[in-house]
Amino acid sequence: MIIIMNPGASEEQITFVAEKLKKRGFGIHFSRGVERTVIGAIGDKSAIEIEALEVLPGVSEIVPIRKPYKLVSREFKKEDTVVKIGKKLSIGAKNPICVIAGPCSVESRKQINEIAQDVKKSGAAALRGGAFKPRTSPYSFQGLGVEGLKYLAEASRKTGLPVVTELMDPRELKPILKYADVIQIGARNIQNFPLLKEVGRVKKPVLLKRGSGSTIEELLMSAEYILSEGNRNVILCERGIRTYETYTRNTLDLNAVPVIKKLSHLPVVVDPSHGTGKWDLVEAMSAAAVACGADGLLIEVHNHPEEAFSDGSQSLRPDTFSNLMVRLKSIAQAVGRSL
Amino acid sequence: MIIIMNPGASEEQITFVAEKLKKRGFGIHFSRGVERTVIGAIGDKSAIEIEALEVLPGVSEIVPIRKPYKLVSREFKKEDTVVKIGKKLSIGAKNPICVIAGPCSVESRKQINEIAQDVKKSGAAALRGGAFKPRTSPYSFQGLGVEGLKYLAEASRKTGLPVVTELMDPRELKPILKYADVIQIGARNIQNFPLLKEVGRVKKPVLLKRGSGSTIEELLMSAEYILSEGNRNVILCERGIRTYETYTRNTLDLNAVPVIKKLSHLPVVVDPSHGTGKWDLVEAMSAAAVACGADGLLIEVHNHPEEAFSDGSQSLRPDTFSNLMVRLKSIAQAVGRSL
């Protein structure tokens, strides 16, 4: 449930309510708005009498949260969450819409530096690139590991672009915290709960990708794992789901964008590269994503897609990406936003 | 295969080639462009020697069509097909994008006339409304039948909006030909081949909805049934597919829009009402559909959604529809088109 405090409630009153709830076994989470503070209390409602809470000094109203996700829900927090990335970038605010671009895998120092320069020039807001790669086959390229992280960090220093990279193993959290600005949790780990808890205990922003077999509710529940551990800096990502349609690699579920914006206060980005699996569909689906309200895009760009170690067929060349950025600017404007 | 004739090929030469192919058992279809004529020959390739064809007077080139759909494919016809609806409207041209709006079911003379006036005022290009309704339950409202068609025709006369309505039974084709401007084949009849053949034998435009369990290729194959009978005026419609996601009624597969535009020359419209099943998602998904290249939209509008006989929860009120049309105009402009 949510305890909404009066606009003028004192810090003392807030603490008093929170302590009372803690004693009855509730988990306590604060959401401090400009005007007033909201206390989220998660636990067994029968452990306390609502009436006894309502009369406490400073309390304005008690509201139950009926959804299975609590901290993630719009009921808990009405205003959009804005996640700060690195020093200058933020995502989830009306402006700008953020485009995160880069190769599927970091393949070499030269490769990632070149691509970083290219996407920076076209207006990308952040750099993506995998150092630890989750591959269906144990015999496929598994990523450059910590070496790859270092190349990413170098490309970031040179371009000023913050870095988004995937974490697969809780034991690799440390180097990722050191070298990256956003921790990506990939689609395959959407219900790897120990990993979710782990990234919930740090402050670094997390980009959480919907699993190819996950419902929207499961995505929100997995985000709840992260928020309930203390980390509120979560960005959700729609990247296509698995259906019977075989022409595209996945079916990009853009319905999820307005649905998530309604159910949750967290920012939503769309990955049209995985969502289609074909580079020549990326432009159209990027435009669609911006039109339906996405706060950002995650796009695979490679300087030599035909030689990419992974996902070449869904990667844009730098010049195609550059054209796409121009087109997206008009769409963003048409929906009253900027890029 | 396709026989591409020389720009200057005479009518006599064209006929000669066509006759030769007919004698060997091929089905013959002509596509007459501004510059030159293309002959589509469908049948068993081993029945004729390609070399013998290539040397015929007027023949420029022989090209095999490798796709299972032939007349529907971009290989057979490079230019976008523009379908004329009624006397003034056309769909599939760059401009305008056509919005077809109206109630799920025609419920009364008053209802359809009111809604027709409303959507006309907001800029709709055509009126939709079901007189014969395919309902999951035999005990649900099955539509007003021919009476409903007459009400539709009256609303059309008064507003000048052409009418789109569904045909379920080959035996009801006659009244639909009389009262409607576009014959809709619903998602449940996507592989009702006798019905497809039936509408293939008339000239009236057909709006063919993808089945909720159909692949894109199956949709194209079903369109091929119609074209192969002689009717080239086919509009394809993406309306959501069935997936494991339960928050929305269907998963709107917008990937299908750029895919179909690539594979086929036929116009594509999107139905965000069925594609989401929730009225408050329709605006966002309409915007997305226009952004990714749809030639039109099919939107359910009802003056009293809470009392609708069917699909109330996915229907827009006239004023919401009016706001949507304003917003769509900007998106259309952003992609270089008009509404």
Next chain:
Amino acid sequence: MIIIMNPGASEEQITFVAEKLKKRGFGIHFSRGVERTVIGAIGDKSAIEIEALEVLPGVSEIVPIRKPYKLVSREFKKEDTVVKIGKKLSIGAKNPICVIAGPCSVESRKQINEIAQDVKKSGAAALRGGAFKPRTSPYSFQGLGVEGLKYLAEASRKTGLPVVTELMDPRELKPILKYADVIQIGARNIQNFPLLKEVGRVKKPVLLKRGSGSTIEELLMSAEYILSEGNRNVILCERGIRTYETYTRNTLDLNAVPVIKKLSHLPVVVDPSHGTGKWDLVEAMSAAAVACGADGLLIEVHNHPEEAFSDGSQSLRPDTFSNLMVRLKSIAQAVGRSL
């Protein structure tokens, strides 16, 4: 709702209750058991006072049916429905489990006669074979039509096997009624409601195949269309649904067998040929179907699968079918039934 009459209720009393309900606009269906008669009344409950019904002479109890399907439900009819096929066969009784075998398409007089002899020898209970074929492509073999029906009828006369064949077009009902013993409604026509109503108006048994994108509830609702028109002789068929798994043509949903047996009184058969799409999986899945309670099987058998006009890869050779029948006998015995 259901009106359960007293065991000794007179015909007069039954008629009186039925007439009263008819006057209020209810549709009336009788289920006459050994001990007592049950009246199904379908319509708007608010049109009559339950109390006024309960006190009528001969009435024992009024029970609401909460499911959307009524006549099809176990609530309406507790005992298993046994459908008579031809003069000697019946399906839905505990014994025997019926195996319906034959080619996908009737290809020639010789072919269907040979296969009929073969499957008869191995113990098949009925012969399947398509004369009107629903094909994804308009250019594929569309069946021999009425000629095919005649060949089927001849094979039936010679072997004594009743014939199951598909109806696609309401206008072809007449010849099918003349030549076949069971009308098959194929997966693609599961929601072709005019066709369902048409076969609901005859007495000939109907084998209704679940659509590859249909839920179990939709299958039952489509059966309700047939029963509500008067034809109670409906056999349901699970034949695989469309999922993301591509190794098999469809995913055979055997869960559906015990689910349907629980929800409905109608017999259920399983089609492992379409349910797998691969002949070498048919034996295992036939065994599974019998083990989980199927009342019958629908199996494709072809004397020359490699030359079949359709579905060759999922057809058994006669000798493989013969071995399968031997194996199925033991499974049937193990679940207390016979074949």
Next chain:
Amino acid sequence: MIIIMNPGASEEQITFVAEKLKKRGFGIHFSRGVERTVIGAIGDKSAIEIEALEVLPGVSEIVPIRKPYKLVSREFKKEDTVVKIGKKLSIGAKNPICVIAGPCSVESRKQINEIAQDVKKSGAAALRGGAFKPRTSPYSFQGLGVEGLKYLAEASRKTGLPVVTELMDPRELKPILKYADVIQIGARNIQNFPLLKEVGRVKKPVLLKRGSGSTIEELLMSAEYILSEGNRNVILCERGIRTYETYTRNTLDLNAVPVIKKLSHLPVVVDPSHGTGKWDLVEAMSAAAVACGADGLLIEVHNHPEEAFSDGSQSLRPDTFSNLMVRLKSIAQAVGRSL
């Protein structure tokens, strides 16, 4: 590729071939049959000349493996793999079919001990029970952890039943190795590659559950991760996949049983509890699983399902389980096996 050695090849010859391949960068895996040894060499085929290998002393034949999974494939190993569990049990041999039964979660010492006694009495071969529970919600019961493992070990000592329990976090491997006999990798971790590699480095048997969104090929690829690290003791488990059907929790894909037996040498068990989500479907689907060739079953049994902390609705009561075991014995016999 596979290097098949002559029946009489000496240990020296085998080592010579293996060393030669290792030097060229191949990963080497031995499969030692009764008659002869097979060497699996995984790596870049262009690194060595096949002709140069074929002439080495002791080499009989070189066979390429075309499937993306190698060590897991029937091509690599023709004979069924038999996995030893604890001291007395083995799975994958023709006899017996193994039933692994127990509660979803270990809830208390008393609970797990009682259930263990019950299922032992009915003929279960092993005990299942979760100590670390992957739950969609962070607020749901997360399992008793190491305490739960100790209770499981105690129940195992008292009944002699080996224990199967789930590992979610690589950091919890140690206690699981100490207290359990089989490590379960749950459906949600099917592509948690660091976890797969971790259990690949121990010798303890692994029960690998197919993800609810995984293809059969992906399941085999994930098993390949384990085998390629050295652990050959892998048991595959079909537990239902996610489809559009909502009546059941999952769609049990029994097609997967004969498919996996064809593609791989690893044993396959079926989990009808998760595969249906409804206890009253478990009996029918267990029978079906045995009939189509499963080597074992994984069944949830709870002494008080209505009070279970998790999955109560799909758990059998001990007496229902006992009846099921009797019925399964006949089915096993009918397919020439025992239970």
